[in-house]
Each structure stands twice: as structure tokens, then as C-alpha cells.
Amino acid sequence: MDDVAPRLSLATPPLTEAAGFAPALNEALAAGDIASLLIRFAGADDRANETIVRALAPAAQEKDVAVLVAASPNVALRAGADGAHVSGCGDALAEAIKKLSPRYIVGAGEVETRDDAMRVGEAGADYVMFSDRDTAALIERVAWWAELFNTPCVARAATLAAIAPLVQAGADFILLDDAVWSDARGPAAAVAEAQARLNGEGK
Numbered sequence: 001m002d003d004v005a006p007r008l009s010l011a012t013p014p015l016t017e018a019a020g021f022a023p024a025l026n027e028a029l030a031a032g033d034i035a036s037l038l039i040r041f042a043g044a045d046d047r048a049n050e051t052i053v054r055a056l057a058p059a060a061q062e063k064d065v066a067v068l069v070a071a072s073p074n075v076a077l078r079a080g081a082d083g084a085h086v087s088g089c090g091d092a093l094a095e096a097i098k099k100l101s102p103r104y105i106v107g108a109g110e111v112e113t114r115d116d117a118m119r120v121g122e123a124g125a126d127y128v129m130f131s132d133r134d135t136a137a138l139i140e141r142v143a144w145w146a147e148l149f150n151t152p153c154v155a156r157a158a159t160l161a162a163i164a165p166l167v168q169a170g171a172d173f174i175l176l177d178d179a180v181w182s183d184a185r186g187p188a189a190a191v192a193e194a195q196a197r198l199n200g201e202g203k
Helices: 022-030 046-061 073-079 091-100 114-123 135-148 160-169 187-198
Strands: 007-011 034-039 066-070 083-087 105-109 127-130 153-156 173-176
Touching: 007 022, 007 187, 022 034, 022 046, 022 187, 034 046, 034 173, 046 066, 046 073, 066 073, 066 105, 073 083, 073 091, 083 091, 091 105, 091 114, 105 153, 114 127, 114 135, 127 135, 135 153, 135 160, 160 173, 160 187, 173 187
Parallel strands: 007 034, 007 173, 034 066, 066 083, 083 105, 105 127, 127 153, 153 173
Antiparallel strands: none
16 A cells, blocks of 8 residues: 555445435535445346436535446446446456546456456456455455555445554555444444544544
């Protein structure tokens, strides 16, 4: 990892529509320094998903938050997003890079092995995301990547308490999803605490 300070990223739950989620998203975006927003979808209807992106993206982009969509480069292009996030290091990633790079962001996650992670980097992805359920394994993988590779690393923090160890391991971005949306205090309080932990403050 270089001298650039790590930043927070958000990922939505799988969405079927935008209106019910927009207030929570707006609260979260206002509460911290958010680098990017990954919009995830519950269904595979491109038109419905484009509608979701068009409804949610402007509020994020107005705050200079890059908006990515899960799995679909075509939805990203048609709905005015800033890029796409795909799974794995295979054909989906190659297709997304062909359609979107270098004008748009292309990232990849759900990589199962170190070899797959290296293939993501070699393919020209803009970032690789690690989301191992085992926190110790996740920290180890982030540290390995940060020591050897220049491609930015996104690490999913399953809890707010996981943020500081992942930053110390060398993550460039900390992705938050359920840890924000399921927080009983509300998304604004969760993001504020996450920002404090990212900055080495608070708990």
C-alpha cells in the first residue's frame, strides 16, 4: 500500500427497487468520506436495474462518489454509472474490461484463490476485492496483496470492529454493507463510527 490514506466504500443490499432504500443511502453518504458505492440487484431484469441505478446514482455522484453496478457492464453504461463490479477472474471480467476500460472502472471480487487474485490484476482490473468470511484469513490475504501488488485492494469489513485490522493490513478501501444497513443506530451513526475507526479514532 502506498501513502494514500484508505477510504470507505459502501455496497447496497440486493435491491428490487430504489425508493425504499434511498433515505438510508442518503444518510450514509452524508456521514463519512465515501469513495464508491456498489449497487447490487435482487433480480436480473436489466431495465428494472437501470431504473434503480438512475434513481440512486445522482445523490452519490453529486458527492464525488463513484457508482459501480454489480455484474452488468451494459446496465452501467446505459444508466450512467461509473463502472461495474464482476465476480471472478474469467470471461465476465474480460468482457467488462473490453466494454468499459479505460473510461470506466472495472473491479472484481469473489476470487477464491491467490492465483485468481493475481489473474484479476493481470487482466487489468482497477481493483480486487477480498471478502473472506474468516476475518483472520481476510487480514492475511489483504496483507499478502498489499505487500506484493500495486492494484488497489478492497476489503469487506463484516463488522465495524474489523475496519482497523484491515487498514493495518494494507487495504486501500474498506467496503461496508450489512455492518451499516443493519446497525440499530441507523446508517449515519454506523458510517460515522466507521470513519472514526478508519482514522484510528474512537473504539
